[in-house]
Amino acid sequence: MARVETTTRGFGCPGKYIQGPGELKRLEEYTSAYGANVFVLIDKRLYDTISEQLKKVYENTSSKLVLDKFTGEVTLGEIDRVTKLAAESKPSVLVGIGGGKTIDTGKAAAANLQIPFISAPTAASTDAPTSALSVVYTEEGEQTHCIFHKTSPDIVLVDTEVILTAPVRFLVSGMGDALSTYFEARANAESDYANYVGKGYRRTKAAMAIAKLCYDILIEDGLEAKLAAERGVATEALENVIEANTLLSGVGFENTGCAAGHAVNEGLTVLAETHHFFHGEKVAFGTICQLVLENRPKAEIEEVVRFCLSVGLPTTLKDLHVEPTYEKLMAVANRAAIEGGIAHAEPFKVTPEIIYNTILATDALTTLYKKQWGYEA
Numbered sequence: 001m002a003r004v005e006t007t008t009r010g011f012g013c014p015g016k017y018i019q020g021p022g023e024l025k026r027l028e029e030y031t032s033a034y035g036a037n038v039f040v041l042i043d044k045r046l047y048d049t050i051s052e053q054l055k056k057v058y059e060n061t062s063s064k065l066v067l068d069k070f071t072g073e074v075t076l077g078e079i080d081r082v083t084k085l086a087a088e089s090k091p092s093v094l095v096g097i098g099g100g101k102t103i104d105t106g107k108a109a110a111a112n113l114q115i116p117f118i119s120a121p122t123a124a125s126t127d128a129p130t131s132a133l134s135v136v137y138t139e140e141g142e143q144t145h146c147i148f149h150k151t152s153p154d155i156v157l158v159d160t161e162v163i164l165t166a167p168v169r170f171l172v173s174g175m176g177d178a179l180s181t182y183f184e185a186r187a188n189a190e191s192d193y194a195n196y197v198g199k200g201y202r203r204t205k206a207a208m209a210i211a212k213l214c215y216d217i218l219i220e221d222g223l224e225a226k227l228a229a230e231r232g233v234a235t236e237a238l239e240n241v242i243e244a245n246t247l248l249s250g251v252g253f254e255n256t257g258c259a260a261g262h263a264v265n266e267g268l269t270v271l272a273e274t275h276h277f278f279h280g281e282k283v284a285f286g287t288i289c290q291l292v293l294e295n296r297p298k299a300e301i302e303e304v305v306r307f308c309l310s311v312g313l314p315t316t317l318k319d320l321h322v323e324p325t326y327e328k329l330m331a332v333a334n335r336a337a338i339e340g341g342i343a344h345a346e347p348f349k350v351t352p353e354i355i356y357n358t359i360l361a362t363d364a365l366t367t368l369y370k371k372q373w374g375y376e377a
């Protein structure tokens, strides 16, 4: 993406967003609106439980269910496999149930078959459920490119009870990802960069309001939501945060754009030691880096760092198991500031040296805060 050429605004979002306890058990009600043949791709971690549940849901209905297990990586090969397998049953709708990768694969297969797609996330940890794009990887798990689809999912179906069965770390990581949405939107607004809708347009006022609400909900309800999830119970705070992590963050980022926060995350992925950290955990650190890069008011930086510490998101290089050597941080910075990358959506010139300096300065600041605020001796 680049700076927009016109003043035309663009906004895209899923057809419907539905969130509440037990909604997955009502899947047949939603799929039957499209037709009788339903193809469902399910995450392998949850395949046994969910496939049994769905068989019960669909028995004694006029709908015909075909189930498939997602192999674990969004590769062109896996998308092709799912497309071909699904085509055999001539489905009228395709459903993806699982994490971001299962959903992105289902989305791409549904696009290939030109049929409606329903995404049903099993954790509130990614922006995949609402977006019109699939992130593709190699067999080895390295990100290669994005496929931009013509439309967003027809329905996003979020079952709060299912979300509660996922480890709480997923919810917290989703908050880390959602934390970046407003600040990256603001950077894109300042640089007047194109969003990710179609060919790329100026962001709407609605998109900016969504991004800001996403941040406000995290600050207001984030900690309460995490504590409720730890006890395995749904509360209004938890529902708000699931909505922020899934709908507001998803629709927010797509309609406003990413910037340095996600660029630093992309940079961190070059270090093997960060591979066991979730996307949103790296994005949380990246978001603090972005605020330091932009030299935002101290109160704003402190609010973000305090939030991260309160819910247990990483704020320092040590938290991310990264040794601050010149070679490692320069490798991160080179990837983060890669030519044509999202770091250049910042409203000023960004170079690898500037990112390197920012990461070290951020780490110094957050390490000090952790000590001052009693999070570390």
Ligand SMILES: [Zn+2]
Binding pocket: 127, 177, 262, 279, 283
């Ligand atoms: Zn993200």
